[in-house]
Amino acid sequence: MTDVNTFKPEDGNASDRPPSMADVAAVAGVSHQTVSRVLNDHPNVREGTRVRVLEAIKELGYRRNLAARALATAQTRTIGILTIGSEFFGPQSTVLAVEAAARAQGYFVTMTSMDSYDFGGAVTALNHLTDQSVDGVVVVAPHDKVTAAIDDLKLKVPVVVVAARTDVPAGDPVHYVYVDQRDGARQATKHLLSLGHRKIVHVSGPSGWFDATERNIGWREAMAAAGNDAVEFPAESWLAPSGYAAGVSLAPRVKAGEITAVFASNDYLAIGLLRAFWEAGLSVPEDVSVVGFDDLQIAEFYIPKLTTVRQPFADVGRAALTELLGGERGLQEPRMIAPTMVVRASTAPPPRN
Incomplete structure (x- = not known):
């Protein structure tokens, strides 16, 4: 492996600018395309080559230029989340699970919260998210005014809603995930x-x-x-x-x-x-x-x-992201997750009269 202190990138010293993908390719002794394949976890890369590229990335301290990648792929790797007030435990727990699952998949999260549950507020919030060029939206606001806004807008990006909605229109591209x-x-x-x-x-x-x-x-x-x-x-x-x-x-x-x-x-x-x-x-x-x-x-x-x-809010959050990234929207039934009864001390047989 080339010493990063003596390596001279094609456009100047390593200290002059952040290392580029071309720099990684030069250090690893591979093509620019091979580095791209490794970064995108492409299967057609030999393991030895993959290791060499990853070592070069670590040695140079290379970080991906996500803005350039977004321009090249038309993807921002950003997920939008629409949620409701922070005083609600269930939705906020689900939001945290979605965020953690998105981060594990290499996605950023941008979030907007609704203060009131009306049609106009939902439309404004959804438009705010899509204006940021998100790759998809997870809605954790199980209110009928919110789903009415989603139905009306017909968003151009994938949408998953965490809500126990049973009147989903036939052929609706929106996918629903919820606890039964x-x-x-x-x-x-x-x-x-x-x-x-x-x-x-x-x-x-x-x-x-x-x-x-x-x-x-x-x-x-x-x-x-x-x-x-x-x-x-x-x-x-x-x-x-x-x-x-x-x-x-x-x-x-x-x-x-x-x-x-x-x-x-x-x-x-x-x-x-x-x-x-x-x-x-x-x-x-x-x-x-x-x-x-x-x-x-x-x-x-x-x-x-x-x-x-x-x-199981964590399961719901993970399932929502999985459906957003890989679900066949409009082709599957809503995904239901089973709840569990937890018996403690607040219940007993009724008093005898």
Whole structure:
């Protein structure tokens, strides 16, 4: 291997400018095309040659000129991510997983976040991403106004949406990846039913959110299959204050024996419920059982430890990127990932009257 201190690149000393691909080729004793093949992980390169090129890259401290590469290939190797407010654990966990998976594949990530969930805001955010010449977009904003904007824009780049949408138009080029929300809700409800509960209330998520809709459907299906009435208490938001408000309203009904269990549409709502029940002098799970959805890290450390449905957010993020880079968009069914029931201390058989 040539000593980098004595090597003289064709256009000046190595210290005068960053090393180029031609410099790497000269040090390795190969063609410019061979260096390009190694950089792009082309299979038709002998292993000895590949090692020699990689050693030259390391010796020279060569870094790829991504701007030049983008001009040559019409690709920026940048993925756009559209997401929602940072207070939402599930979407943000998915975003982090997408970013990590993209980085592992040699892609950069540019991100924009929506402050409100309306059609106009979604259009503006999506146009902002595509104006940056991204190679594809991952949307982690499971709201019907966002998918309406995607349908309307008909973006020219690949798009993967993380949302439990079941009304995808036939032939839609957009691909969907999501956790099976409906099955997760069925698991939560069946768990309560197996303990002997029949008076179960569902504190549902806000309207317009695909996940809330699917969880509501799964809960209703499980209740109907058991021959029980489905009593719903809609929450105003996904956040703990809405769960607390629901708990304040439901506590008298728990004391009257009208309710023995609550399935909350996410863990934040469940934690708000636990606080309200505690303030009302109710014991969980002795007086009322509570189940959440998501499996926040805090769920295991709350008192009592929260029974919930775990969503594998890291798996969802990786799957979304895989579909974006290699999925046959429009040819495959939406990709569903299974959730897992996590039983902890917040559920028990109903109290005896």
